[in-house]
Each structure stands twice: as structure tokens, then as C-alpha cells.
Amino acid sequence: MRSIPLTFLARVLSVALLSCATLPATAKTPAKVAAHPPGAAIASAHSLATEAGLDMIRKGGNAFDAAVAVSGMLSVVEPVSSGLGGGGFFLLHDAKSGRDVFVDARETAPESATPAAFLDAKGDLDRDRAQNGPWSAGIPGLPAALVHIAQKYGRLPLSTTLAPAIRIARDGFPVYARLEKGYASRRSVMERYRGTREVFLSDGDPPKVGETFRQPDLARTLELIATRGRDGFYTGETATRLLATVKEEGGRWTPAELSNYRVRERAPLRFDYRGWKVTTAPPPSSGGVALAEILQTASGWDLAKLDPAHRTHVLVEAMRRAYRDRTIYLGDPDFVKVPVSRLTSPDYAAGLRATLHPEKATPSELLPGQPAPLEDDETTHFSIIDAQGNLVSATQTVNLTYGSGLVAPGTGVLLNNEMDDFALKPGTANAFGVMGFEANAPKAGKRMLSSMTPTFMDSPGKLVVIGAPGGSRIITEVLLGMLGYDAGLSAQQVAALPRIHHQWMPDVISAEAGALDPATVRALEAMGHRVNAAESAWGNLQTVAWDKRGNTLEGGTDPRNPTGKADVLPVASAAK
Structure with missing residues (x-):
């Protein structure tokens, strides 16, 4: 897809923020709306993944079957972003029961991964161990999620839904620029490991744009999952190879840690915003809590009456406070008590508003940075709606570019480096600066x-249905997309919106080049903000939407990513 000039995007963002305090979505409700979508819509970061999902719909599958196919394909064609060696979150809506469920397939820490294991001789964080090789890898969750979703929510067998991914892994796909560039940035790490060299240097040199990239070992691993389910990955041949590789490279996993991995089904987080019912990710994601805090804090202002600098100021101050709370309070709810109800309460948001000066930035160092008595871009996302009204919003990742860089020989599985997302040393920032x-x-x-x-x-x-990759910037990408929809933008306009971001520490507003005009930057600086107004573009938002009034479907895929594809399958071609 062609890129959209950022000068145009800046105007669109201005329209979105100016409009976000107009009449809410409930103001002009028609007497009659469609009961079901007129087909299926899928948006993902790669055309082969979108096509695989639509093919499942044609075969009589539902959105959940399509999700397995899309996820499996992305695990093949986006090793730079995600894969079987990583994890993810799947937000599902089952139209028949009306039930929403959050499938947590986040990786888990092995027993060996104590905080002390990630410190060097001086007591500082050993960033190489935290981000590269076997110690950086958590126990993968994505294979378990594919099996769980297929067996509990899908209609089609795994042998059908994983068939496109198996075929492309075996036959290959054309190397694209992000894959080549990502390898170049991680080459020194990836070529440490025998299994990685066997996959990425199979023809004697690194992947180049236009070459065909084949992964026969990964095809074999996918076949084992398709035929044996969980046991095709977490026990047997694949597990033996994974365990041997981690041990050979100096790490420590146990067979029990691998075989005992299970996804968790959790209740999604819900809140209201200007006539929208928002359903989103609960802990161990910080995203839903942060969205609720930011939107409810900013709702105290009529944003349409504010000039661009003051609108940005209000949003940034709300972001600052939400990311501070992310740092202090949030973690795995199976291990720590997370004060979700308090942090997402409108009363708590009112308290945060009381600390926000309408004309001055709050230095992040003045917000308490110690626990109170209360808590990269290289990820991928896809969004799905089917003709029954089933929904999937899924984000999956191996964390940084090409994860740990370590492929287990004989499996094609590239392991994640999600251990860096823990607070390995309290108060020390990870690769995303949080x-x-x-x-x-x-x-x-x-x-x-x-x-x-x-x-x-x-x-x-x-x-x-909306979501995005982007490390710690995922939350603000989704936030701006939500504001865009609330302003009446199309799905494609939402995907193309320019981006701003603040995450408490470091204390700086990040903005894509052209997202903030010079006058706005000067006004923000006069308020005391530090602004980096010329950052490279980031993120890869994927979204689909159903207009119930006109009974139409649309999809939006981020123009920053030329491999992405959003497509609609009319009801005549989509199984109901």
C-alpha cells in the first residue's frame, strides 16, 4: 500500500482530536440497524496471512478458525515480529453466547530466571543476557493458544487451519524489506547460534529482498502441532529439541516447565467512553488499564475547544500519569494483587485530573516513582469480524526484532526474548525505556x-476491532485510533493517523515527523514539555469495522507497513 504524506496525516489527526468532543456515537442512533455483518473482514500485517484467514471463512470456518490460520501464517512470514517461539493475547467475542474472553498466551518465566541471574559482576543489569540467547527466552505460549482456540471455539481441524502456514513454510515466500533490514540489525547476535545460521544462512548469505525464504523445519513443527495438538510442541520431538538447544547454549529449562504450560482465560477489562462500550486487555497486559486511565482523565476537558497545543498537552499529561501507574502497580494477576478497579475508576481519573495543570507540564520526576501502598515495534496484530458477528483482536510477539535470535536446530522455532519485559532490576529501564x-x-x-x-x-x-504492535507505544497507538473512530474517521484513516507518545520516563513527547506543526511544538515547549518532533514512523496498526447503520464492513492496514492487507469477503462468499 502506498504511504500517505505526514502533512496529510497531521491534518487528519487535527480533525480527529478536534472532533472527539462532538456528539457521542449514540446521538443519532437509527431506528433500525443490521443484526449481522454482511460478510467477513480481516486486517493483518501480511497479505498471505489475511488471505489464509479468508480462505478459512470460505471453507466454512468462523472468525476463530481464521484467527488460527492468520496467526500460524504470521508465525511463518513475520519471524522478525512473532512466531511459535513467542506468545500473544487473543481477545475473542463469541456472537452466539454473547461472551467476551481474553485468552492469555503470554510466555512464562522458567524457574532459573531469578533477578540475580540477570545481573553482572558489578550488580548491573546484564542486557546481553536479558535480550539475547537462551536466558532471554520465556516458555512459549503461542502454540498452546492456537490449539486452545481451535479446539474450544473453532469449527475446523488444525490440519485445515494450519495448512496454509505449513505450505508457505515449506515452499517459501518472497523476502521483504523489513525482514532483510531486521536481520541486518541483529546479525551479530543471530549468527552466534548454529540453528539460526542453518535457517537464515541456508543459501550462504543473509536473506535479501526478492529471494524465496524457506523454512522446512518450521513446516515440520507446524505439522506436528496440526496432528498432535499441544503434544506436537510441548512434549515429544519438538520439546526435546527445544530443551537440548537451551541447555547447549547455556540456559536452563526443564521438561516440566515446557509440558505444563497452559493458556489462561481471563475476563476482559471493560469501560465506557462517550457512548462506546470498550472491551480490552486486562493484566498481565497494562494496555486496558492505561487506556481507561488516559481516556477518563482526558474526558474532563472539551477537547474540541482546545487549540492543538493544549489538546496535546492534556493527552500527554494523561499518558504520563497512566504510564507511571503502569510502572508501579501492574504485573501478573496470578502472582500479585493488581488494583484494577481502583486504577480504572472514574473517581481515580478525577483525582489524576486534579494534579494536571492546564498550562504547565508536570515533570515526571515530581510524580512519585516508588511503590505506593496501593501497581518495539517488532510485534504484530490482526483484527477479524465474521458474518455471525464473532470478533478477534489478537496481538502476538517475540518481543524485540527476531526475539532472542536463537533458533532451535531441527524445529525452525525462533525463541522470544520476553524476559526483558520483566523488571529484572527494579527501577532499571528495559529495551523500550520502561x-x-x-x-x-x-x-x-x-x-x-x-x-x-x-x-x-x-x-x-x-x-x-483494533490493535497494534509497537512495544510500550502500543497503548498510545490504540488510544489515538480510538479517538479517530470517535471522530468519525474511516478504518484506513485511523490506521494512517500520525502518532505521538509519552510514557512517564523518559520525560519527552515523542512524535512522528509532521505529526506536530512547529507552532504547536513551540507552545508545548513553552509549557515545559520536551518534544522530539521528528522521530521515525512507528507501529503497524490493523483494524476492521462494521457500520451497523449502512451494514457495511471496512478494514484499515497501516501504510507504514507495505506488506499488510485488509480485505472484506461479502456474505455470499462467507459462511454464516
Whole structure:
């Protein structure tokens, strides 16, 4: 897809923020709206994944079957972003029962991963161990999620839903620029490991744009999952190879840790915003809590009456406070008490508003940074609606570019480096510049905190599925997308919106080039903000929406990512 000039995007963002205090989505509810979507819509970061999902719909599958196919394909064609060696979050809506469920397939810490294991001789964080090789890898969760969703929610067998991914892994796909560039940035790490060299240097040199990239070992691993389910990955041949590789490279996993991995089904987090019913990610994601805090804090201002600088100021101050709370309070709810109800309360948001000066930035160092008595871009997302009204918003990852860099020989499985998402040393920032304390400290079996924010927005007139990659910036990507939808933008306009971000520490507003005009930057600086107004573009938002009034479907895929695809399958071709 062609890129959209950022000068145009800046105007669109201005329209979105100016409009976000107009009449809410409930103001013009028609007498009659469609009962079901007129087909299926899928948006993902790669055309082969979108096509695989639509093929499952054609075969009589539902959105959940399509999700397995899309996820499996992304695990093949986006090793730079996700894969079987990683994990993810799947937000599902089952139309028949009306039930929403959050499938938590986040990786877990092995018993060996104590905080002390990640410190060097001087007591500082050993970043190489935290981000590269076997010690950086948590126990993978994505294979378990594919099996769980297929068996509990899908109609089709895994042998059908994983068939496209198996075929492309075996036959290959054309190397694209992000894959080549990502390898170049991680080459020194990836070529440490025999299994990685066997996959990525199979023809004697690194992947180049236009070459065909084949992964026969990964095809074999996918076949084992398709035929044996969980046992195709967590026990037997694949597990033996994974365990041997981790040990050979100096790490420590146990067979029990691998075989005992299970996904968790959790209740999603819900809140209201201007006539929208928002359903989103609960802990161990920080995304839903942060969205609720930011939107409810900012709702105290009529944003349409504010000039661009003051609108940005209000949003940034709300972001600052939400990310501070992320740092202090959030972690795996199976291990720590997370004050979700308090942090997402409108009363708590009112308290945060009372600390926000309308004309001056609050230095982040003045917000308490110690526990109170209360808690990269290289990820991928896809969004799905089917003709029954089933929904999937899924974000999956191996964390940083190409994860740990370590492929287990004979499996094609590239392991994640999600251990860096723990607070390995309290108060020390990770690769995304965010830090944490005891709530997110590693413990055996614990799931590291995440920013992944798969989300649904529902109003009487429109239903939206939205999400994005982007490390700690995922939350603000989704936030701006939600504001765009609330302003009446199309799915594609939402995906193309320019981006701003603040995460408490470091104390700086990040903005894509052109997202903030020079006058706005000067006004923000006069308020005391530090602004980096010329950052490279980030993120890869994928969204689909159903207009219930006109009974139409649309999809939006991020123009920053030329491999992405959003497509709609009309009801005549989609199984109901």
C-alpha cells in the first residue's frame, strides 16, 4: 500500500482530536440497524496471512478458525515480529453466547530466571543476557493458544487451519524489506547460534529482498502441532529439541516447565467512553488499564475547544500519569494483587485530573516513582469480524526484532526474548525505556507485563476491532485510533493517523515527523514539555469495522507497513 504524506496525516489527526468532543456515537442512533455483518473482514500485517484467514471463512470456518490460520501464517512470514517461539493475547467475542474472553498466551518465566541471574559482576543489569540467547527466552505460549482456540471455539481441524502456514513454510515466500533490514540489525547476535545460521544462512548469505525464504523445519513443527495438538510442541520431538538447544547454549529449562504450560482465560477489562462500550486487555497486559486511565482523565476537558497545543498537552499529561501507574502497580494477576478497579475508576481519573495543570507540564520526576501502598515495534496484530458477528483482536510477539535470535536446530522455532519485559532490576529501564518494580519481578511460572492492547469498541452504530504492535507505544497507538473512530474517521484513516507518545520516563513527547506543526511544538515547549518532533514512523496498526447503520464492513492496514492487507469477503462468499 502506498504511504500517505505526514502533512496529510497531521491534518487528519487535527480533525480527529478536534472532533472527539462532538456528539457521542449514540446521538443519532437509527431506528433500525443490521443484526449481522454482511460478510467477513480481516486486517493483518501480511497479505498471505489475511488471505489464509479468508480462505478459512470460505471453507466454512468462523472468525476463530481464521484467527488460527492468520496467526500460524504470521508465525511463518513475520519471524522478525512473532512466531511459535513467542506468545500473544487473543481477545475473542463469541456472537452466539454473547461472551467476551481474553485468552492469555503470554510466555512464562522458567524457574532459573531469578533477578540475580540477570545481573553482572558489578550488580548491573546484564542486557546481553536479558535480550539475547537462551536466558532471554520465556516458555512459549503461542502454540498452546492456537490449539486452545481451535479446539474450544473453532469449527475446523488444525490440519485445515494450519495448512496454509505449513505450505508457505515449506515452499517459501518472497523476502521483504523489513525482514532483510531486521536481520541486518541483529546479525551479530543471530549468527552466534548454529540453528539460526542453518535457517537464515541456508543459501550462504543473509536473506535479501526478492529471494524465496524457506523454512522446512518450521513446516515440520507446524505439522506436528496440526496432528498432535499441544503434544506436537510441548512434549515429544519438538520439546526435546527445544530443551537440548537451551541447555547447549547455556540456559536452563526443564521438561516440566515446557509440558505444563497452559493458556489462561481471563475476563476482559471493560469501560465506557462517550457512548462506546470498550472491551480490552486486562493484566498481565497494562494496555486496558492505561487506556481507561488516559481516556477518563482526558474526558474532563472539551477537547474540541482546545487549540492543538493544549489538546496535546492534556493527552500527554494523561499518558504520563497512566504510564507511571503502569510502572508501579501492574504485573501478573496470578502472582500479585493488581488494583484494577481502583486504577480504572472514574473517581481515580478525577483525582489524576486534579494534579494536571492546564498550562504547565508536570515533570515526571515530581510524580512519585516508588511503590505506593496501593501497581518495539517488532510485534504484530490482526483484527477479524465474521458474518455471525464473532470478533478477534489478537496481538502476538517475540518481543524485540527476531526475539532472542536463537533458533532451535531441527524445529525452525525462533525463541522470544520476553524476559526483558520483566523488571529484572527494579527501577532499571528495559529495551523500550520502561521500568518496573516488585509487581513485575520475575518468578517461576510468572507472566511478564505487556503493553499489547487488543480492543473492541461497540456503539449502537458501529463495531470496531483494533490493535497494534509497537512495544510500550502500543497503548498510545490504540488510544489515538480510538479517538479517530470517535471522530468519525474511516478504518484506513485511523490506521494512517500520525502518532505521538509519552510514557512517564523518559520525560519527552515523542512524535512522528509532521505529526506536530512547529507552532504547536513551540507552545508545548513553552509549557515545559520536551518534544522530539521528528522521530521515525512507528507501529503497524490493523483494524476492521462494521457500520451497523449502512451494514457495511471496512478494514484499515497501516501504510507504514507495505506488506499488510485488509480485505472484506461479502456474505455470499462467507459462511454464516
